[in-house]
Amino acid sequence: MSLLAVRNLVIDYAETRALDGADLDLARGETLGLVGESGSGKSTLGSAVGRLLPTTARRTEGEVLVAGEPVFDLPAREVRKLRKKHLGFVFQDPIASLDPTMRVGNQLRLVLGRGGDVRFHLGRVKLDDPRVLRAYPHQLSGGMAQRVAIAMAMATSPELLVADEPTAALDTQVREEVLNVVFSLAADAGTSILWLSHDLPAVARRCDQVAVMYGGRVVERGPAREVLGRPVHPYTAALAGSAPAAAGHGVRLEPVPGRPPVLTGPSPGCAFAPRCAFAEERCDHERPQPVLVREQEVLCHRAAELSEAETPREVTA
Numbered sequence: 460m461s462l463l464a465v466r467n468l469v470i471d472y473a474e475t476r477a478l479d480g481a482d483l484d485l486a487r488g489e490t491l492g493l494v495g496e497s498g499s500g501k502s503t504l505g506s507a508v509g510r511l512l513p514t515t516a517r518r519t520e521g522e523v524l525v526a527g528e529p530v531f532d533l534p535a536r537e538v539r540k541l542r543k544k545h546l547g548f549v550f551q552d553p554i555a556s557l558d559p560t561m562r563v564g565n566q567l568r569l570v571l572g573r574g575g576d577v578r579f580h581l582g583r584v585k586l587d588d589p590r591v592l593r594a595y596p597h598q599l600s601g602g603m604a605q606r607v608a609i610a611m612a613m614a615t616s617p618e619l620l621v622a623d624e625p626t627a628a629l630d631t632q633v634r635e636e637v638l639n640v641v642f643s644l645a646a647d648a649g650t651s652i653l654w655l656s657h658d659l660p661a662v663a664r665r666c667d668q669v670a671v672m673y674g675g676r677v678v679e680r681g682p683a684r685e686v687l688g689r690p691v692h693p694y695t696a697a698l699a700g701s702a703p704a705a706a707g708h709g710v711r712l713e714p715v716p717g718r719p720p721v722l723t724g725p726s727p728g729c730a731f732a733p734r735c736a737f738a739e740e741r742c743d744h745e746r747p748q749p750v751l752v753r754e755q756e757v758l759c760h761r762a763a764e765l766s767e768a769e770t771p772r773e774v775t776a
């Protein structure tokens with residue numbers, strides 16, 4: 460059984476359809492990078508895992524199963540229990556995720572409960588300095604604050620850590636260090652990671668699996684090196700081809716001409732069709748179903764043909 464299973468998940472914010480039938484699986488102990496342009500639905504999917512969506516969001520269809528439990532169908536009390544038992548979260552802005560009025564040591568003590576060793580947990584994220592214990596969040600650098608947030612999220616050895624662009628606000632140097640801490644702590648604890656990221660090369664290096672989002676759906680998924688090295692979906696190919704340029708600090712991906720869609724309801728066909736060099740007539744009005752190519756699951760009408768072509772990415776470039 461998957462630790463995490465997302466099935467045909469549809470999430471709406473008022474008029475905006477953020478997820479349009481997303482599917483995802485993550486096994487115990489595995490790491491998965493969730494990638495895609497800004498607005499493709501990564502954060503909505505990540506937050507949905509813990510039912511941590513803003514109150515304006517509505518689950519219209521589908522389900523999220525964590526350790527077999529249907530997150531959206533549980534009473535609120537049970538969801539809190541499930542979060543505590545199975546899940547950890549780390550977000551983009553570490554200082555905002557900490558309590559500004561409480562010293563770091565006290566916050567950590569609150570999470571650990573009686574008998575918890577605060578110094579030990581700070582040591583695990585390479586913050587051995589006793590001054591950190593007495594500091595307030597705003598007195599820490601971004602990198603230090605994120606380490607504290609990671610220590611708190613990992614204190615209970617969750618089965619799944621959802622990390623939503625945890626290093627987006629940090630400098631390149633600090634970024635690698637923080638990711639090293641996250642991945643090594645998770646490996647030690649047997650924690651699965653769902654890592655939302657814009658950094659494709661880093662995902663290829665660090666993750667077992669990758670899922671590529673477009674227009675609120677996962678359009679291609681499978682082993683990270685395979686998917687990013689031999690993409691089948693034209694969107695993945697475009698994204699992977701443009702990745703090196705996007706690895707620079709603060710650069711947002713613009714892999715193909717045109718803009719990603721903002722949906723207000725179900726996409727009638729493939730959401731990528733208007734930007735796709737391979738689109739055919741049916742792509743505009745038939746929703747693609749998953750096609751298995753090698754170990755990759757691809758939502759593209761032409762997946763089988765394109766996988767036979769030498770490299771689709773050369774044709775799109």
Ligand SMILES: Nc1ncnc2c1ncn2[C@@H]1O[C@H](COP(=O)(O)OP(=O)(O)OP(=O)(O)O)[C@@H](O)[C@H]1O
Pocket residue numbers: 472475476477495496497498499500501502503504513515721
């Ligand atoms: N609180 C909200 N209220 C209304 N619309 C929202 C809200 N949060 C996200 N959206 C919309 O939902 C869609 C998906 O957004 P989401 O933040 O999940 O994407 P993302 O892939 O995480 O983007 P980014 O890379 O910029 O973080 C977008 O169209 C976005 O504008």
Ligand code: NI
Pocket residue numbers: 501502503623
């Ligand atoms: Ni996001």
